[in-house]
Amino acid sequence: MSGRAFLQIPGPTNIPDRVLRAMDRPVVDHRSPEFAQLTEDVRVGLRRVFGTQDGAPMLYPASGTGATEAALVNALAPGDRVLVFNYGIFSGGLGVIARKFGFEVDEVALRWGQAVPPSEVERRLKADSPTNPYRAVMIVHNETSTGVTCDMAAIRQAMDAAGHDALLMVDTVSSLASIDFRMDDWRVDIIICGSQKGLMLPPGLGILGTLMLFGLREALRMLVDEEGLDNVYARHARLAEGVRAAVRAWGLPFVCEDPSTASNTITAVRTPPGVDSNELLKHARERYALSLGGGIGELNGQAFRIGHLGSLNELEVLGTIGGIELACADLGIDIETGSGLLACQRAFLSAGTREAAPALAAVV
Numbered sequence: 001m002s003g004r005a006f007l008q009i010p011g012p013t014n015i016p017d018r019v020l021r022a023m024d025r026p027v028v029d030h031r032s033p034e035f036a037q038l039t040e041d042v043r044v045g046l047r048r049v050f051g052t053q054d055g056a057p058m059l060y061p062a063s064g065t066g067a068t069e070a071a072l073v074n075a076l077a078p079g080d081r082v083l084v085f086n087y088g089i090f091s092g093g094l095g096v097i098a099r100k101f102g103f104e105v106d107e108v109a110l111r112w113g114q115a116v117p118p119s120e121v122e123r124r125l126k127a128d129s130p131t132n133p134y135r136a137v138m139i140v141h142n143e144t145s146t147g148v149t150c151d152m153a154a155i156r157q158a159m160d161a162a163g164h165d166a167l168l169m170v171d172t173v174s175s176l177a178s179i180d181f182r183m184d185d186w187r188v189d190i191i192i193c194g195s196q197k198g199l200m201l202p203p204g205l206g207i208l209g210t211l212m213l214f215g216l217r218e219a220l221r222m223l224v225d226e227e228g229l230d231n232v233y234a235r236h237a238r239l240a241e242g243v244r245a246a247v248r249a250w251g252l253p254f255v256c257e258d259p260s261t262a263s264n265t266i267t268a269v270r271t272p273p274g275v276d277s278n279e280l281l282k283h284a285r286e287r288y289a290l291s292l293g294g295g296i297g298e299l300n301g302q303a304f305r306i307g308h309l310g311s312l313n314e315l316e317v318l319g320t321i322g323g324i325e326l327a328c329a330d331l332g333i334d335i336e337t338g339s340g341l342l343a344c345q346r347a348f349l350s351a352g353t354r355e356a357a358p359a360l361a362a363v364v
């Protein structure tokens with residue numbers, strides 16, 4: 001198919017050309033001063049993204065899942081108790097991983113579409129065993145399967161209110177460098193993340209070894225030094241609002257139950273009853289080269305997910321929304337063609353995209 005394909009899954013995300021070019025170079029000596037400087041540059045940038053002065057970023061040769069395993073086995077001892085909340089495939093996955101490594105897991109079942117209620121964290125911690133207390137509370141900041149973001153500041157407050165000193169371990173795989181995160185302010189002990197989402201790199205940081213660090217340095221320059229993290233977070237919020245406006249216009253339900261917890265990196269949408277979301281995904285991919293995320297776990301066949309994170313702008317979001325509308329129209333799915341596009345454009349205009357326009361209009 002001619003033209004560029006649209007990769008709008010919630011990660012891996014599109015890799016900017018600059019980042020690709022930064023990795024397209026000969027391997028360097030990993031014991032050279034140049035390499036030491038490279039890792040230092042990367043760690044300085046990562047600290048900014050993590051929101052920490054003193055935190056120690058570690059680059060681990062693995063995917064996000066491998067980083068979770070590394071965090072658990074390095075911070076805890078076998079048999080330690082951990083508290084997890086299941087509100088999607090990745091938060092549920094934390095319990096699965098922790099059990100595999102021999103930790104004792106208390107798993108609180110929530111509805112998929114719900115965020116972790118801070119009051120529940122406080123209640124569980126207050127009721128904890130005084131003799132064998134939890135050693136860690138594990139939270140997925142942004143649950144990628146449902147498009148729900150947890151309020152980490154409130155969760156930290158809940159832990160403080162309970163007077164509990166469990167470690168706070170947070171999976172930021174689909175939020176880091178896209179949604180504001182403050183490791184120091186929220187006193188997060190361990191952050192887990194991967195390279196393939198907000199950081200705009202291929203998955204599996206260590207697999208490509210040294211060359212990927214050049215890409216990471218370039219990505220951090222773009223995010224931290226050039227666009228600026230506040231602007232990065234604001235852009236993700238603006239693009240997400242455009243996507244949500246489109247979904248509202250289609251009249252399709254969000255998986256996320258509470259709009260105040262809606263994710264700025266991924267939106268999960270329920271398909272109408274009787275419509276298999278996998279059919280929609282297949283058609284969008286084959287006919288329009290538009291890749292969307294599928295419903296996973298209990299949402300398989302019932303939902304699709306629009307990824308709107310990483311290297312992305314307004315027109316790409318509009319292309320994605322337009323592509324979904326075309327695919328729905330082809331399959332006879334009952335949404336009004338163009339309604340989402342219009343709503344998305346209006347959301348962008350009212351969010352201030354238009355502010356950039358007067359100069360252009362004057363030239364025309």
Ligand code: PLP
Nearest residue numbers: 063064065090144171173174194
């Ligand atoms: N945690 C979250 C929130 C994720 O979204 C993902 C992947 O999408 C993972 C963990 C697993 O990461 P990886 O696929 O890099 O192992």
